[in-house]
Amino acid sequence: xxxxxxxxxxxxxxxxxxxxxxxxxxxxxxxxxxxxxxxxxxxxxxxxxxxxxxxxxxxxxxxxxxxxxxxxxxxxxxxxxxxxxxxxxxxxxxxxxxxxxxxxxxxxxxxxxxxxxxxxxxxxxxxxxxxxxxxxxxxxxxxxxxxxxxxxxxxxxxxxxxxxxxxxxxxxxxxxxxxxxxxxxxxxxxxxxxxxxxxxxxxxxxxxxxxxxxxxxxxxxxxxxxxxxxxxxxxxxxxxxxxxxxxxxxxxxxxxxxxxxxxxxxxxxxxxxxxxxxxxxxxxxxxxxxxxxxxxxxxxxxxxxxxxxxxx
Amino acid sequence: xxxxxxxxxxxxxxxxxxxxxxxxxxxxxxxxxxxxxxxxxxxxxxxxxxxxxxxxxxxxxxxxxxxxxxxxxxxxxxxxxxxxxxxxxxxxxxxxxxxxxxxxxxxxxxxxxxxxxxxxxxxxxxxxxxxxxxxxxxxxxxxxxxxxxxxxxxxxxxxxxxxxxxxxxxxxxxxxxxxxxxxxxxxxxxxxxxxxxxxxxxxxxxxxxxxxxxxxxxxxxxxxxxxxxxxxxxxxxxxxxxxxxxxxxxxxxxxxxxxxxxxxxxxxxxxxxxxxxxxxxxxxxxxxxxxxxxxxxxxxxxxxxxxxxxxx
Amino acid sequence: xxxxxxxxxxxxxxxxxxxxxxxxxxxxxxxxxxxxxxxxxxxxxxxxxxxxxxxxxxxxxxxxxxxxxxxxxxxxxxxxxxxxxxxxxxxxxxxxxxxxxxxxxxxxxxxxxxxxxxxxxxxxxxxxxxxxxxxxxxxxxxxxxxxxxxxxxxxxxxxxxxxxxxxxxxxxxxxxxxxxxxxxxxxxxxxxxxxxxxxxxxxxxxxxxxxxxxxxxxxxxxxxxxxxxxxxxxxxxxxxxxxxxxxxxxxxxxxxxxxxxxxxxxxxxxxxxxxxxxxxxxxxxxxxxxxxxxxxxxxxxxxxxxxxxxxx
Numbered sequence: 001x002x003x004x005x006x007x008x009x010x011x012x013x014x015x016x017x018x019x020x021x022x023x024x025x026x027x028x029x030x031x032x033x034x035x036x037x038x039x040x041x042x043x044x045x046x047x048x049x050x051x052x053x054x055x056x057x058x059x060x061x062x063x064x065x066x067x068x069x070x071x072x073x074x075x076x077x078x079x080x081x082x083x084x085x086x087x088x089x090x091x092x093x094x095x096x097x098x099x100x101x102x103x104x105x106x107x108x109x110x111x112x113x114x115x116x117x118x119x120x121x122x123x124x125x126x127x128x129x130x131x132x133x134x135x136x137x138x139x140x141x142x143x144x145x146x147x148x149x150x151x152x153x154x155x156x157x158x159x160x161x162x163x164x165x166x167x168x169x170x171x172x173x174x175x176x177x178x179x180x181x182x183x184x185x186x187x188x189x190x191x192x193x194x195x196x197x198x199x200x201x202x203x204x205x206x207x208x209x210x211x212x213x214x215x216x217x218x219x220x221x222x223x224x225x226x227x228x229x230x231x232x233x234x235x236x237x238x239x240x241x242x243x244x245x246x247x248x249x250x251x252x253x254x255x256x257x258x259x260x261x262x263x264x265x266x267x268x269x270x271x272x273x274x275x276x277x278x279x280x281x282x283x284x285x286x287x288x289x290x291x292x293x294x295x296x297x298x299x300x301x302x303x304x305x306x307x308x309x310x311x312x
Numbered sequence: 313x314x315x316x317x318x319x320x321x322x323x324x325x326x327x328x329x330x331x332x333x334x335x336x337x338x339x340x341x342x343x344x345x346x347x348x349x350x351x352x353x354x355x356x357x358x359x360x361x362x363x364x365x366x367x368x369x370x371x372x373x374x375x376x377x378x379x380x381x382x383x384x385x386x387x388x389x390x391x392x393x394x395x396x397x398x399x400x401x402x403x404x405x406x407x408x409x410x411x412x413x414x415x416x417x418x419x420x421x422x423x424x425x426x427x428x429x430x431x432x433x434x435x436x437x438x439x440x441x442x443x444x445x446x447x448x449x450x451x452x453x454x455x456x457x458x459x460x461x462x463x464x465x466x467x468x469x470x471x472x473x474x475x476x477x478x479x480x481x482x483x484x485x486x487x488x489x490x491x492x493x494x495x496x497x498x499x500x501x502x503x504x505x506x507x508x509x510x511x512x513x514x515x516x517x518x519x520x521x522x523x524x525x526x527x528x529x530x531x532x533x534x535x536x537x538x539x540x541x542x543x544x545x546x547x548x549x550x551x552x553x554x555x556x557x558x559x560x561x562x563x564x565x566x567x568x569x570x571x572x573x574x575x576x577x578x579x580x581x582x583x584x585x586x587x588x589x590x591x592x593x594x595x596x597x598x599x600x601x602x603x604x605x606x607x608x609x610x611x612x613x614x615x616x617x618x619x620x621x622x623x624x
Numbered sequence: 625x626x627x628x629x630x631x632x633x634x635x636x637x638x639x640x641x642x643x644x645x646x647x648x649x650x651x652x653x654x655x656x657x658x659x660x661x662x663x664x665x666x667x668x669x670x671x672x673x674x675x676x677x678x679x680x681x682x683x684x685x686x687x688x689x690x691x692x693x694x695x696x697x698x699x700x701x702x703x704x705x706x707x708x709x710x711x712x713x714x715x716x717x718x719x720x721x722x723x724x725x726x727x728x729x730x731x732x733x734x735x736x737x738x739x740x741x742x743x744x745x746x747x748x749x750x751x752x753x754x755x756x757x758x759x760x761x762x763x764x765x766x767x768x769x770x771x772x773x774x775x776x777x778x779x780x781x782x783x784x785x786x787x788x789x790x791x792x793x794x795x796x797x798x799x800x801x802x803x804x805x806x807x808x809x810x811x812x813x814x815x816x817x818x819x820x821x822x823x824x825x826x827x828x829x830x831x832x833x834x835x836x837x838x839x840x841x842x843x844x845x846x847x848x849x850x851x852x853x854x855x856x857x858x859x860x861x862x863x864x865x866x867x868x869x870x871x872x873x874x875x876x877x878x879x880x881x882x883x884x885x886x887x888x889x890x891x892x893x894x895x896x897x898x899x900x901x902x903x904x905x906x907x908x909x910x911x912x913x914x915x916x917x918x919x920x921x922x923x924x925x926x927x928x929x930x931x932x933x934x935x936x
Binding site: 336337338340341342350351352353354355356357359379380382594595596597598620622623624 | 644645646648673675676677678679680681683685686687688689691694706707708709710717719720765766767783784
């Protein structure tokens with residue numbers, strides 16, 4: 001009456017040919033959040049759709065989006081906030097809700113708590129997310145190119161700047177174009193990367209840029225990630241620096257990050273914020289996680305959250 | 313850990329280990345509705361996502377939500393209107409769009425028609441739904457605890473009252489906290505239950521409560537359910553009483569309910585409403601259903617609906 | 625090409641009984657759009673849910689909708705923009721977001737580009753979509769009856785005109801009722817059809833109608849479709865005519881359409897618009913597609929799009 005869904009094992013029976021398919025996975029979380037004043041409950045469940053196929057010549061294509069990406073699209077030319085890709089020997093082209101080239105290769109610092117970067121510090125809103133200049137929030141009109149050859153990975157991303165439909169949704173500024181390029185080199189347990197982003201806000205007469213240097217290392221059971229970002233003259237951010245460490249002790253992983261941003265604008269000098277947390281792996285896709293975060297803005301008190309997160 | 317789709321049959325093949333998975337089921341309905349003035353068409357289709365997994369120590373976890381629960385979430389800490397749970401020997405903890413403890417254990421009266429409680433009487437809007445004081449409508453920030461031992465079942469539910477994000481959606485009143493506890497005891501074909509609900513509306517300076525006594529019995533092919541609810545001084549409802557009967561004759565089930573609410577407020581004395589309906593099981597998950605409902609408010613005429621409902 | 629979840633092979637394992645089930649399929653596209661001024665990126669991914677079952681007496685029932693049909697329903701009696709059906713020897717009844725009877729049997733002209741009718745000409749907004757009078761846009765309250773016997777197919781569609789909930793969404797005009805009937809006859813590679821539509825706008829005091837004559841033919845690898853529509857006195861459209869041709873040369877299909885509408889209103893005389901495109905089948909569900917469209921409205925420049933579309 002219910003169900004069906006086929007196992008990948010069963011899929012093997014379907015000839016040897018690559019068949020286009022739709023797969024489901026999901027995540028959920030439940031717990032409590034302290035916003036520096038009250039404890040609140042917070043839970044969420046999502047399903048991810050992963051679509052994949054292969055052309056006769058061996059190009060791979062696909063798409064993915066989550067139930068949380070489903071929106072009342074205003075323009076039929078724009079879909080949900082997911083991504084669509086086509087890949088082959090030439091590399092991979094991804095369109096839709098992409099990240100900047102820098103974020104694509106370097107990611108963010110280690111997150112803390114069961115909410116990850118969905119909870120920010122009380123006054124500044126800081127999280128483990130690195131303050132990339134472009135595409136750090138949702139878009140529907142981006143184009144990303146990525147390519148890996150041996151130890152080298154490169155990425156380039158851009159938006160068309162015409163804000164198709166997303167202007168109405170208030171999520172994109174018309175006549176704003178963004179470009180970014182990044183490269184990373186991995187040798188053994190070490191990866192170093194360099195990225196550059198440009199945000200051309202014609203409407204506001206601003207031409208902003210930011211360069212990021214990032215490094216990741218693995219020492220035994222400890223992962224370390226750090227970055228330094230320096231902005232151009234017209235940026236709000238002068239420079240930013242951050243570091244995170246995650247160490248596994250059996251089923252327990254202790255994590256922490258600290259970031260500091262210097263602003264260009266007079267009056268606001270700089271903000272430092274940090275997070276500390278621990279994850280305990282319950283097995284089977286369940287993780288118990290707790291974290292605390294704070295910033296040094298006047299009058300800011302710590303925020304925290306504790307709960308369970310699940311993968312399906 | 314990811315993926316899935318997997319048939320239960322195929323699942324047998326996947327070792328003995330419990331794998332986290334996402335399953336699909338669905339429901340749909342189509343028919344016509346008489347709103348006391350016109351007949352209208354009405355149809356609906358939904359898919360439910362059921363996520364489930366097991367930790368290494370044997371705790372079960374999961375989540376479920378329907379496509380109709382998918383919303384444009386305003387606060388990333390709140391997801392859709394589904395629920396997430398974790399259960400073990402200690403009982404079951406559920407978070408998200410929960411019901412009150414009383415509704416969790418007693419449910420509502422027998423519903424009529426293919427629309428169930430989605431159609432109410434013309435003037436009062438009454439349905440088979442029992443007028444619980446708390447959590448009778450959607451929430452995203454509730455916490456429920458349930459536990460069963462032999463013939464006993466207990467439940468406790470609360471909301472944090474801070475209305476995370478749902479204030480914006482107008483679905484939750486800030487500074488309103490709700491609490492409820494309920495217990496049920498089953499002996500043979502009989503179940504009796506008692507529940508108590510508190511709605512603390514700090515904002516409005518109101519402290520409301522309601523106590524429910526419920527009984528369910530099975531006589532051969534007939535199910536009977538009744539309740540009596542008595543409210544506190546600051547409630548809108550003074551007391552309420554209701555009864556439903558559902559009798560199966562082969563593939564046909566005849567159902568009816570009647571409810572009466574006495575109000576505290578002067579002017580409005582009491583309202584009585586009822587519903588009568590019949591279901592015919594077509595097999596394979598399809599049911600033909602018709603129902604009529606009415607209340608005794610001045611000038612109220614009967615409403616009715618007739619259609620088919622499907623389970624997938 | 626479609627598929628999955630399930631391999632029919634795996635389904636065989638599930639006894640012989642017809643089981644109600646939920647299947648997933650999907651589509652996606654990515655490319656660039658020229659709106660006569662700028663080139664923009666545009667991508668989209670969707671998943672379709674197909675629900676199906678069979679009653680004990682052999683009636684088939686089901687429903688389907690896409691993730692892009694999921695809306696914040698304002699009235700619980702209305703679901704998403706999908707459809708629900710029940711079929712048997714008597715024919716097939718479909719409710720929900722149906723098309724007009726004419727569109728159900730004749731469809732639209734051959735589409736061009738990877739965006740199909742999601743891109744219209746610059747000034748007039750014309751596409752390969754035939755200008756049917758009724759139900760050409762979304763509805764949630766329609767009823768469709770279809771029946772086929774040998775070479776004959778008939779369809780009848782209507783809406784109840786009360787605009788349940790959809791008034792609030794601005795997608796349906798209250799007190800507007802639509803009716804349509806259509807028939808088609810197929811002999812060998814030829815199909816001819818006749819349809820009639822009525823749009824009764826009580827609110828606006830208008831009683832509109834339109835009659836369509838349609839023909840489809842297959843000559844070797846070439847598909848030709850044409851129609852002529854003539855409107856009533858109170859219509860905005862006096863008459864309309866259109867033709868499309870699609871010819872396959874190996875993996876390449878060249879397509880084109882042209883349409884002309886004469887308006888009743890003085891001042892605007894008539895508009896002619898056309899589209900030209902080519903599809904290249906990459907296999908495995910992927911198609912490379914490009915198209916250009918234009919109309920003869922003063923100052924209108926061509927629009928175009930080029931990209932890849934995928935089926936999963």
